Amino acid sequence: MIIEGAIIYSNLLVLLALGLTLTYITTNVPNFAQGSYAIVGSYVALTLLKLFGICPYLSLPVLFIVGAIVGLLTYLSLKPLIKRNASVEMLMIATLAIDLILLGVIGAYSEVLSQIVGSTQAKFVFANLDFSIFGFRGILFVSTLVVILLLFGLYLLLYKTKFGIALRASMENPSLAQTMGIDVEKTRLFSWILSGALAGVAGGLLPFMQEIVPATGDLIIISIFAASIVGGLRHISGALIGGYIIGISESLITYYLAMAFGAGFLVYGKVVSLIIMIATLLIAPYGITGVDWKKVRKRLFSQ
Amino acid sequence: MVIRMIKIKNLNAGYGKLQILFDINAKVEKGKITTVVGPNGSGKSTFLKTLFGLTKIYSGEIIFNNKNIAHVPPHQKARMKIAYLPQTNNVFADLTVEENLKIAGYVLDKDKVKERIEIALNIFPELKNILKRKAGTLSGGQRQFLAMGMALVRDAEVLMLDEPTAQLSPKLAEVIFGKIVEMRDEFGLTILLVEQNAKRALEISDNGYMFVSGKVAFEGTAEELLNHEKFKEYSLGITAL
Amino acid sequence: MSFDIISMILLWFGLYYIVSLSLNMEFGYAGIPNFGKALSVLVGAIAVGGILDRLLMLYFKINGDFITGSTYATSAINTIIASHPIVGIGILILAIILASILGLIVGAIFILPSAKLKEDYLGITLLAISEAVFLICTYNLNIIGGYYGISTPDILAFVSGEYRGWVFAGIVLIIAFLVFLFFERLLNTPFGRVLRAMRENENTVRAFGRNIMMLRIKTMAIGSAIGAIAGVLYSLYTVNIIANAFTRVDWTFFPFLMVLLGGKGNNKGVALGVLCYVVIKVLLDIYKYNIKYALNIPFEPVWLSYMLFGVLMLLILYYKPSGLIPEKPILTPPMKKKIAEIKQ
Ligand SMILES: Nc1ncnc2c1ncn2[C@@H]1O[C@H](COP(=O)(O)OP(=O)(O)OP(=O)(O)O)[C@@H](O)[C@H]1O
Numbered sequence: 001m002i003i004e005g006a007i008i009y010s011n012l013l014v015l016l017a018l019g020l021t022l023t024y025i026t027t028n029v030p031n032f033a034q035g036s037y038a039i040v041g042s043y044v045a046l047t048l049l050k051l052f053g054i055c056p057y058l059s060l061p062v063l064f065i066v067g068a069i070v071g072l073l074t075y076l077s078l079k080p081l082i083k084r085n086a087s088v089e090m091l092m093i094a095t096l097a098i099d100l101i102l103l104g105v106i107g108a109y110s111e112v113l114s115q116i117v118g119s120t121q122a123k124f125v126f127a128n129l130d131f132s133i134f135g136f137r138g139i140l141f142v143s144t145l146v147v148i149l150l151l152f153g154l155y156l157l158l159y160k161t162k163f164g165i166a167l168r169a170s171m172e173n174p175s176l177a178q179t180m181g182i183d184v185e186k187t188r189l190f191s192w193i194l195s196g197a198l199a200g201v202a203g204g205l206l207p208f209m210q211e212i213v214p215a216t217g218d219l220i221i222i223s224i225f226a227a228s229i230v231g232g233l234r235h236i237s238g239a240l241i242g243g244y245i246i247g248i249s250e251s252l253i254t255y256y257l258a259m260a261f262g263a264g265f266l267v268y269g270k271v272v273s274l275i276i277m278i279a280t281l282l283i284a285p286y287g288i289t290g291v292d293w294k295k296v297r298k299r300l301f302s303q
Numbered sequence: 304m305v306i307r308m309i310k311i312k313n314l315n316a317g318y319g320k321l322q323i324l325f326d327i328n329a330k331v332e333k334g335k336i337t338t339v340v341g342p343n344g345s346g347k348s349t350f351l352k353t354l355f356g357l358t359k360i361y362s363g364e365i366i367f368n369n370k371n372i373a374h375v376p377p378h379q380k381a382r383m384k385i386a387y388l389p390q391t392n393n394v395f396a397d398l399t400v401e402e403n404l405k406i407a408g409y410v411l412d413k414d415k416v417k418e419r420i421e422i423a424l425n426i427f428p429e430l431k432n433i434l435k436r437k438a439g440t441l442s443g444g445q446r447q448f449l450a451m452g453m454a455l456v457r458d459a460e461v462l463m464l465d466e467p468t469a470q471l472s473p474k475l476a477e478v479i480f481g482k483i484v485e486m487r488d489e490f491g492l493t494i495l496l497v498e499q500n501a502k503r504a505l506e507i508s509d510n511g512y513m514f515v516s517g518k519v520a521f522e523g524t525a526e527e528l529l530n531h532e533k534f535k536e537y538s539l540g541i542t543a544l
Numbered sequence: 545m546s547f548d549i550i551s552m553i554l555l556w557f558g559l560y561y562i563v564s565l566s567l568n569m570e571f572g573y574a575g576i577p578n579f580g581k582a583l584s585v586l587v588g589a590i591a592v593g594g595i596l597d598r599l600l601m602l603y604f605k606i607n608g609d610f611i612t613g614s615t616y617a618t619s620a621i622n623t624i625i626a627s628h629p630i631v632g633i634g635i636l637i638l639a640i641i642l643a644s645i646l647g648l649i650v651g652a653i654f655i656l657p658s659a660k661l662k663e664d665y666l667g668i669t670l671l672a673i674s675e676a677v678f679l680i681c682t683y684n685l686n687i688i689g690g691y692y693g694i695s696t697p698d699i700l701a702f703v704s705g706e707y708r709g710w711v712f713a714g715i716v717l718i719i720a721f722l723v724f725l726f727f728e729r730l731l732n733t734p735f736g737r738v739l740r741a742m743r744e745n746e747n748t749v750r751a752f753g754r755n756i757m758m759l760r761i762k763t764m765a766i767g768s769a770i771g772a773i774a775g776v777l778y779s780l781y782t783v784n785i786i787a788n789a790f791t792r793v794d795w796t797f798f799p800f801l802m803v804l805l806g807g808k809g810n811n812k813g814v815a816l817g818v819l820c821y822v823v824i825k826v827l828l829d830i831y832k833y834n835i836k837y838a839l840n841i842p843f844e845p846v847w848l849s850y851m852l853f854g855v856l857m858l859l860i861l862y863y864k865p866s867g868l869i870p871e872k873p874i875l876t877p878p879m880k881k882k883i884a885e886i887k888q
């Protein structure tokens with residue numbers, strides 16, 4: 001049961017960390033608003049459910065698009081700063097500002113929605129809507145399926161299309177990519193759109209897992225960063241590895257702590273991911289995918 | 304009469320506020336090899352980067368086919384049949400050799416890319432056996448072949464090569480020089496070459512420029528440069544202006 | 545009514561000026577993007593709620609659980625303060641000393657894991673640490689009462705209610721002024737200049753044999769100690785602590801807004817930034833429902849204020865990245881001489 005939760009959580013973290021890593025690679029912006037992107041998705045899903053009776057699973061394509069728009073808007077508002085070569089601190093502050101704006105919009109919207117629906121919508125879950133197969137929760141299958149589909153799509157895009165190869169080329173060396181005739185600006189734009197879209201989808205699934213309030217984004221952002229950093233912010237595959245490491249250890253360690261010391265320890269989940277993140281930064285600052293494994297092997301064998 | 308391919312007028316450029324190039328005037332002739340030599344840090348690489356739009360241009364003109372392209376962004380220059388081979392990081396390490404060659408033909412249509420890759424592989428047959436390898440795992444020589452091959456795939460009329468023989472064994476460097484000559488003579492390409500190995504480079508060149516401290520110290524035919532009284536002194540990189 | 549507004553503005557100005565001054569040293573001078581500023585303020589609350597309250601419980605020999613125990617302990621001390629004002633002042637000083645020590649330690653430890661990191665990883669780590677401690681303090685009721693809250697001593701129990709706000713604002717302003725003097729002094733020493741040099745280029749500082757890590761640790765220790773003083777004052781002013789109050793938005797984001805608005809690297813500019821923000825904040829706080837009904841906004845005004853301040857931050861970054869009063873170049877004695885020569 002607890003493993004089920006760990007896998008679901010990891011699946012969602014992978015989607016979110018993927019977006020964070022993607023935009024970090026292309027534009028060098030650590031995006032503190034990534035968590036709130038997901039919550040935008042959650043509230044859109046809630047709206048579709050309450051007003052039109054659409055099951056959240058079916059609204060995922062819509063969330064993909066809504067998320068994409070949020071990502072696009074973020075990039076457009078960061079663009080003047082990126083153009084001016086603003087320092088990374090300034091860019092981080094800008095994403096904090098965007099996060100705050102999103103929080104304001106989500107909070108305001110949740111109250112407006114409450115008035116339309118006629119009951120408070122500030123807090124909600126979808127878990128009660130979920131189906132189950134063989135005693136497993138539907139979200140386990142759906143989130144796994146979504147991750148597999150999106151990753152497969154991303155793989156096809158990145159490795160099998162011309163645009164994808166260009167995207168990878170500009171991630172690695174933007175100025176060389178430019179000399180090949182690639183419009184690096186387009187690939188940046190695309191990465192932000194995709195990042196938002198992935199987060200939007202994650203947002204539709206998140207309420208099956210945990211209760212959502214407008215500020216939930218600020219809570220999950222720690223785990224997202226931990227996942228990306230542990231995996232390595234410089235490689236897309238890092239998000240995948242980091243997502244599962246953080247997701248599973250956060251769930252499992254917290255669970256066993258709670259078993260041993262009582263339910264009060266359930267809140268220590270974020271501390272677990274924080275500790276793993278700091279340990280990674282100390283041992284391998286560029287994360288698991290940033291480690292030069294050949295060197296490590298050599299060192300191990302030479303001893 | 305010689306046909307001018309690129310003409311550079313009173314060019315001032317640099318990085319941000321740091322000016323590196325001062326009032327450069329130069330020309331690159333069609334179907335010839337023009338070589339820029341000079342001590343380390345004299346601004347040779349910056350000159351090529353500037354022609355490709357990768358630095359900040361304060362003033363001056365770069366006339367190409369009767370148009371001033373000084374302020375055309377790099378990715379559009381790639382569509383003007385100009386190819387540029389940087390001194391460092393000139394291949395995508397995370398991409399395979401094949402992907403690198405494909406990406407080099409980014410602005411061409413599909414069939415054309417295939418055709419150009421054929422041509423490049425014929426000139427650099429060494430690449431044929433390593434098409435699936437990641438470029439990051441290649442040896443220095445292989446990487447340089449790939450970078451040159453990529454420049455060829457571009458189907459450009461002008462090739463700007465920044466130290467294509469750097470860090471290669473003298474034997475390999477000779478091979479590369481041979482290929483450069485081949486490109487000029489067989490394909491009629493216009494080549495702008497930057498070389499550390501000044502003497503050898505000028506021997507295969509038609510014209511040359513000596514850069515010192517971001518300025519053109521002297522210029523002329525390759526022969527004139529080789530025989531210039533100060534050539535040795537400067538090309539050993541001892542003096543700065 | 546309007547009188548209260550002024551005392552509120554003065555009080556918040558003092559509190560936020562202390563926090564912003566410390567942030568300005570960390571971020572404006574030393575270039576450390578301390579996105580975990582809120583932690584230092586929370587440390588002040590821990591010094592008051594977690595330590596001082598427990599000391600009082602020990603002193604009055606109150607047993608039992610922490611939350612109710614501290615209620616008894618504070619009311620006991622409040623009765624004493626009501627007749628002996630000096631005890632109130634003593635408690636204030638004690639709390640400030642406790643908080644400064646705790647802040648120094650926490651600040652030094654806080655930066656340790658990230659002392660070698662580049663700006664972006666540094667900022668992320670600081671934010672994550674601060675947020676994690678905030679969560680623990682909120683959900684673990686045994687530290688400072690968590691979301692449930694605990695009471696703290698009323699150091700002005702001897703002042704009648706109508707003047708309390710004014711007296712407290714006065715105390716906060718005096719301390720803010722002392723903090724200002726402290727920083728003006730500190731930042732004009734070689735230490736301050738090295739900090740700026742570190743911001744511009746770490747390698748030159750390294751070349752001069754200064755240890756970047758040591759500099760960062762010192763900076764964050766001092767910055768956190770000062771931030772903790774603000775936390776103490778805030779906790780004592782409100783006479784109770786609710787952990788949820790020490791949010792990232794209120795104590796990290798808004799201080800950044802004030803520093804950037806005023807002009808980072810310039811303590812006087814920051815004062816202007818703080819004043820601008822505080823005036824808007826207090827007016828919004830007091831008139832929020834008037835605004836809500838006047839404009840017919842269908843939601844809590846706090847959300848609107850988030851949007852407004854978020855947009856304001858972006859506008860500052862776009863149009864006034866060096867703030868209303870930009871940083872002045874450092875005038876070392878040799879430079880002053882040069883300028884005098886040129887003028888002649
Ligand atoms: N990206 C950059 N930013 C700032 N300054 C740079 C940059 N690249 C080069 N420079 C400076 O510009 C000057 C000229 O460098 P450039 O690379 O053009 O020299 P070069 O003639 O190609 O030297 P070499 O023979 O060593 O390749 C040097 O002083 C160098 O430090």
Ligand SMILES: [Mg+2]
Pocket residue numbers: 347348349390465
């Ligand atoms: Mg060079």
